[in-house]
Amino acid sequence: xxxxxxxxxxxxxxxxxxxxxxxxxxxxxxxxxxxxxxxxxxxxxxxxxxxxxxxxxxxxxxxxxxxxxxxxxxxxxxxxxxxxxxxxxxxxxxxxxxxxxxxxxxxxxxxxxxxxxxxxxxxxxxxxxxxxxxxxxxxxxxxxxxxxxxxxxxxxxxxxxxxxxxxxxx
Amino acid sequence: xxxxxxxxxxxxxxxxxxxxxxxxxxxxxxxxxxxxxxxxxxxxxxxxxxxxxxxxxxxxxxxxxxxxxxxxxxxxxxxxxxxxxxxxxxxxxxxxxxxxxxxxxxxxxxxxxxxxxxxxxxx
Numbered sequence: 347x348x349x350x351x352x353x354x355x356x357x358x359x360x361x362x363x364x365x366x367x368x369x370x371x372x373x374x375x376x377x378x379x380x381x382x383x384x385x386x387x388x389x390x391x392x393x394x395x396x397x398x399x400x401x402x403x404x405x406x407x408x409x410x411x412x413x414x415x416x417x418x419x420x421x422x423x424x425x426x427x428x429x430x431x432x433x434x435x436x437x438x439x440x441x442x443x444x445x446x447x448x449x450x451x452x453x454x455x456x457x458x459x460x461x462x463x464x465x466x467x468x469x470x471x472x473x474x475x476x477x478x479x480x481x482x483x484x485x486x487x488x489x490x491x492x493x494x495x496x497x498x499x500x501x502x503x504x505x506x507x508x509x510x511x512x513x514x515x516x
Numbered sequence: 517x518x519x520x521x522x523x524x525x526x527x528x529x530x531x532x533x534x535x536x537x538x539x540x541x542x543x544x545x546x547x548x549x550x551x552x553x554x555x556x557x558x559x560x561x562x563x564x565x566x567x568x569x570x571x572x573x574x575x576x577x578x579x580x581x582x583x584x585x586x587x588x589x590x591x592x593x594x595x596x597x598x599x600x601x602x603x604x605x606x607x608x609x610x611x612x613x614x615x616x617x618x619x620x621x622x623x624x625x626x627x628x629x630x631x632x633x634x635x636x637x638x639x
Contacts, residue, residue, distance in 0.1 A: 431627035436562035
């Protein structure tokens, strides 16, 4: 089962862009006196927002570079549960086999994941690329029998949004 | 009894260990409705407990293989010698600051934490 996340009927980036455009339009209705009453930091923010939005009506992002590439087709939202700290030494690291992944919407564990790569860039949302078993259509397999493909099970790498990190109690 | 030969990195049967630069603690923000923001993630030195202020982006690679440990690849500022900067200000002369670069450095992860909802990040 593939879950496609939408916010207000749009994918997250399009929803964000629409919201930013609405905010820019609202700021455009402010009078000169109202703008004068705002602190400098707010005026700076409004100017940056206008720069980012400029041209969106024509389908062209502004100079300050809202990304133009299509967003990843996230397959859902997950929570990741990490093992407790080992405790003996700061250098006693944690084995990856103790990490578990749960579907944040249904609360069901995802047992078909073989590898997790979490991306936490400062300017983006926290996402995770899950290497999972795939079904006959190449979609992530959340339950059921894996598909034999060549010498092994069919797998794929699927991006997910991460909504929660948990730490298991010792 | 003759002494057993010492393993050499890269020979058959042995593997050179990744050049980990230390061990870190990763502190995640509390639960979010849909997705959490990457800028709310904080990295601490596991040995000293001090925060890393020179991390620009985090790519945390988690292998769920039984024989692999959690590791984190951190995009950090690097000095002129290519080594990661762990804080403070680099000692650079003149225009040398223009040569200040970044690098991707691997760290072991010794602990994951989740910030309490009421707990605010320190500036």
